[in-house]
Amino acid sequence: MNGLIQLLNSHGIPQDFVIKAAFYFIATLTLVFALFVVLSRHIFRAAVYLAVVLTCIACVYLFLDAEFLAVVQVLIYVGAIVVLFIFTVMLTADIDSGTFAGTLRRMSVAAVASLAIFFILFKVINMVTAWKTAVPAGVSINLSQLGKSLMTGYALPFEVISLVSLAALVGALVIGKAEKR
Amino acid sequence: MVNLAHLIPVFPFAAFVVNILFGRRVKKFSAIVSISASVVSLCLSIYTLVCFLKGQGSYSLFEWLIFGGVSLNIGVIVDPLTCMMLVVVTTIGTLIQIYSIGYMKGDTRFSRFFAYMSLFMGSMLGLLLADNFVMLYIFWEGVGLCSYLLISFWFERPSAAKAGMKAFITTRIGDTGLLIGIFILIFSAHTVYFSELGNLGAGPLFTAAALLIFCGAVGKSAQFPLHVWLPDAMEGPTPVSALIHAATMVAAGVYLVARCFVLFSSHGAALITVAYIGGITAFFAATIAVVNNDIKRILAYSTISQLGFMMMGLGVGGYSAGVFHLMTHAFFKALLFLCAGSVIYSIGTQDIQKMGGVFRKMKITGLTLVIASLAISGIPPFAGFWSKDEILSEILKNGHPFLFVLATVTSLLTAFYMFRLVFLVLFGKSRSEIHPHENSAVMTIPLSILAVFAIFIGLVGSPFMNNAFQNFIYPHKVESMKPDYAVMGFSTLLAVLGIGVSYLLYIVKINIVPQNVRKVFVPLYNLVYNKYYVDEIYAFLFIRPTMRLARLAFKFDLGVIDGTVNGVAKLTVILSKIAAWIDRYIVDGAVNMTAKIVGIFSLVLRRTQTGYIQTYLLIAFFGLVIIIFVKLIIGG
Amino acid sequence: MIPESHFLMLGAALFSIGVFGVFTRRNAIGILMSIELILNAANINLITFSKFSASPDGLGQIFALFVIAIAAASAVVGLCLVISIYRNSKTILVNKINLMKW
Numbered sequence: 058m059n060g061l062i063q064l065l066n067s068h069g070i071p072q073d074f075v076i077k078a079a080f081y082f083i084a085t086l087t088l089v090f091a092l093f094v095v096l097s098r099h100i101f102r103a104a105v106y107l108a109v110v111l112t113c114i115a116c117v118y119l120f121l122d123a124e125f126l127a128v129v130q131v132l133i134y135v136g137a138i139v140v141l142f143i144f145t146v147m148l149t150a151d152i153d154s155g156t157f158a159g160t161l162r163r164m165s166v167a168a169v170a171s172l173a174i175f176f177i178l179f180k181v182i183n184m185v186t187a188w189k190t191a192v193p194a195g196v197s198i199n200l201s202q203l204g205k206s207l208m209t210g211y212a213l214p215f216e217v218i219s220l221v222s223l224a225a226l227v228g229a230l231v232i233g234k235a236e237k238r
Numbered sequence: 239m240v241n242l243a244h245l246i247p248v249f250p251f252a253a254f255v256v257n258i259l260f261g262r263r264v265k266k267f268s269a270i271v272s273i274s275a276s277v278v279s280l281c282l283s284i285y286t287l288v289c290f291l292k293g294q295g296s297y298s299l300f301e302w303l304i305f306g307g308v309s310l311n312i313g314v315i316v317d318p319l320t321c322m323m324l325v326v327v328t329t330i331g332t333l334i335q336i337y338s339i340g341y342m343k344g345d346t347r348f349s350r351f352f353a354y355m356s357l358f359m360g361s362m363l364g365l366l367l368a369d370n371f372v373m374l375y376i377f378w379e380g381v382g383l384c385s386y387l388l389i390s391f392w393f394e395r396p397s398a399a400k401a402g403m404k405a406f407i408t409t410r411i412g413d414t415g416l417l418i419g420i421f422i423l424i425f426s427a428h429t430v431y432f433s434e435l436g437n438l439g440a441g442p443l444f445t446a447a448a449l450l451i452f453c454g455a456v457g458k459s460a461q462f463p464l465h466v467w468l469p470d471a472m473e474g475p476t477p478v479s480a481l482i483h484a485a486t487m488v489a490a491g492v493y494l495v496a497r498c499f500v501l502f503s504s505h506g507a508a509l510i511t512v513a514y515i516g517g518i519t520a521f522f523a524a525t526i527a528v529v530n531n532d533i534k535r536i537l538a539y540s541t542i543s544q545l546g547f548m549m550m551g552l553g554v555g556g557y558s559a560g561v562f563h564l565m566t567h568a569f570f571k572a573l574l575f576l577c578a579g580s581v582i583y584s585i586g587t588q589d590i591q592k593m594g595g596v597f598r599k600m601k602i603t604g605l606t607l608v609i610a611s612l613a614i615s616g617i618p619p620f621a622g623f624w625s626k627d628e629i630l631s632e633i634l635k636n637g638h639p640f641l642f643v644l645a646t647v648t649s650l651l652t653a654f655y656m657f658r659l660v661f662l663v664l665f666g667k668s669r670s671e672i673h674p675h676e677n678s679a680v681m682t683i684p685l686s687i688l689a690v691f692a693i694f695i696g697l698v699g700s701p702f703m704n705n706a707f708q709n710f711i712y713p714h715k716v717e718s719m720k721p722d723y724a725v726m727g728f729s730t731l732l733a734v735l736g737i738g739v740s741y742l743l744y745i746v747k748i749n750i751v752p753q754n755v756r757k758v759f760v761p762l763y764n765l766v767y768n769k770y771y772v773d774e775i776y777a778f779l780f781i782r783p784t785m786r787l788a789r790l791a792f793k794f795d796l797g798v799i800d801g802t803v804n805g806v807a808k809l810t811v812i813l814s815k816i817a818a819w820i821d822r823y824i825v826d827g828a829v830n831m832t833a834k835i836v837g838i839f840s841l842v843l844r845r846t847q848t849g850y851i852q853t854y855l856l857i858a859f860f861g862l863v864i865i866i867f868v869k870l871i872i873g874g
Numbered sequence: 875m876i877p878e879s880h881f882l883m884l885g886a887a888l889f890s891i892g893v894f895g896v897f898t899r900r901n902a903i904g905i906l907m908s909i910e911l912i913l914n915a916a917n918i919n920l921i922t923f924s925k926f927s928a929s930p931d932g933l934g935q936i937f938a939l940f941v942i943a944i945a946a947a948s949a950v951v952g953l954c955l956v957i958s959i960y961r962n963s964k965t966i967l968v969n970k971i972n973l974m975k976w
Contacts, residue, residue, distance in 0.1 A: 073875055080876050084884050091888055091911055095895035100903055107907050114914050117884070120876065121925045123935050126942075130917075133942055138910065138949050145903055145953045149960040163852075167897035170856060173863045175890035180870065182886065188878040198924070198932035211936055218943045225947035232954040236961075849972030852905075856897050 087113040108139045243286045249275040250360035261349030268349035272356045280328035287321040315369035333684040338477040340681035358384035370430040371420045389474040401470040408467040412457015419450030436500045448508035459491025462519040472534040476579030484571035513553025517644040520546030524651035556632030558708035563625035570613040573688035577607040584674040595668035602682045606689040613692045615653035616733045621696030631722040653736025661744040881922040888915035902966045913945045
């Protein structure tokens, strides 16, 4: 983000406006496509929309100076998980399984639930007045630091994660095994 | 000398117990048990008499109760009156029980008869031996009970049952007076002993007590106005009539007055009342006997009349005269009744108009009957003459002219009606269908023995033996007893006159009264024949209101008490119906409603178990939201 | 430039959309996709806090990394389950898979 800011500065473009406009655009895009994911009838299209949402979120990560994580997001989420979703959609051939769930009643109840949680979160966010607008000075995170802390300070969670991945792998194998005839 | 007097009543009581408990098994033997007990008592009585003559007196046995400031000892009185009465009662009792073996032969309740007879003997002897009012009263009630049991012995006959009740209730009225008199003595004089009656002194309270005690005697001895039970008591078997209602129990009243003579003689008003009631009764009963046709009832009224004589004798102050007549009367009245029983047993009817010419077939019975009738009429030298004559001379000596007239007229009537009975029953043409025949020895031998007594017993009080009896009975008399020849002659004349008129009317059958005069007497005849309507008057005055009260009480019991019980039952039914309603609608309703509520809830709650994961998730999520919401609002 | 609260608001909105999707979609895969949305919203929050915090240790980013890993594992297992269910009952519509109903 800092590099982008410097680039813009060198060309004399007001950085505030541009960055803000870009952020709001990306945010809107995220939300819109998320809605599409949730509301679309065709499951395949939903998968594609999911990919778009995930990419937008990667862009948001860029705004947050988390370049590594943005890359990881694209690689893992879009590159592997969405592909997995598409595989499964293909394998379960209910592509046009028609309308999404049901009834207006269920939808309205679910809407109430989601609006409620949004309202709560909104209230909580507004209750705290000391939100920061700018990054505190002297704070910068770089990749080597991340890697070092991953290997030393947070080595345990790292190992546990690998075990979890192993478990998931084995589980998927077991569950997905075709039954013997 | 050993004190054995208190054992005298024990043997008859033991015989009663044996006969009641074992009588059913040893039917014929029960008579022997009773009679042997009686004989033992007789021997003991004679022994007691001998002991008394040798100087023994009353003695006490043990202390029983303390009440009202009086200490009650159970004791035995041994004095001339008691000794004489003991011998008389046991002798006559034994003879009558022997006679009953023949009279009651074949009766289904043979042994029970002898049991009751023994109970009576025991009670009577106890009464004679009692030395205080309380013991006397106990045995007084005992003889009353036996009288009731024996009168209604053949209780299948409604007339016998009614007669028993009548006897008991009528004597009860007298007994109540006696009881009140005893209470007066207890609470004002603090004594119940006969020996202390002399220490009381005069006073209206004691006069009242004496009169009340005399009430008891009036009831028991069937004096006017409580005489109504004795004629009806003839419903019982004839030996019962002989023993109880002629010789002994009815004499208990006279005995009581004699026993309390000290109390009566110190209260002149009471004494004169005794005399007048005795006199009125004697005359009144004799008039009824003149026109009666039932052999036993004639004898019953005769008993009432003779008891009146005795009361008269005592009432004018002639203690020994009254007691003398008591003794002689016991023998010849018992004999009269046994003869009547003998005749009834063989002929089968009690109506003298239906009898006649019995003498030809029943010689012994006839002869003894004549002897007894001569005795009661007062023909010398038979027993009744001496005693009746004593009474007449006492009345005259003590200056009661009205009573003397009554007594002489009564004697005349007595002779008349007794020989009316003799002539109608024994002589003349036989008017009955059944031919009589003489009875067995077991019945005729007692008759003969009693006849001997009837002839000779009077002599112990006659001038020939220097009035030994009177001196024995009443040793306090200081003046010598000169025989009053005028009275003797006069009374004999009356007796002969009575017999003569009776002979003329019933044997020769002349009509001394012309027809139209006779018509005038018809209402009088009806009055006397119906016993002066005394029973009807009593029924109207006392019996009907009492029955009405009883019926009212019965209706009350039926309506109110039974009604209450039924009402309670109905209330219970109503309560139970309410309880059933409550149980069915409220309790069951509550239970059902609970079930329905559960059903409704389940209908609603069933929706949550959809099986869809999304539903479950939704619910969980809502829970979370609500928790956070609440924390937000409250926690702030 | 961009205040922290805006990022958080974005995260909140994405979260509620994801919640809506979990309760609404009939297709099992659709539900899993909505779950991914939720996880991503959480990630946004984490990274925002990491960026705006005073200490320079990048804890939020590390946490977000782990979340991505976990999300991947869960998606894998979930999808395997979906395939298995499809094999058994020939349908992946959750309103038809209601064997747990009484």
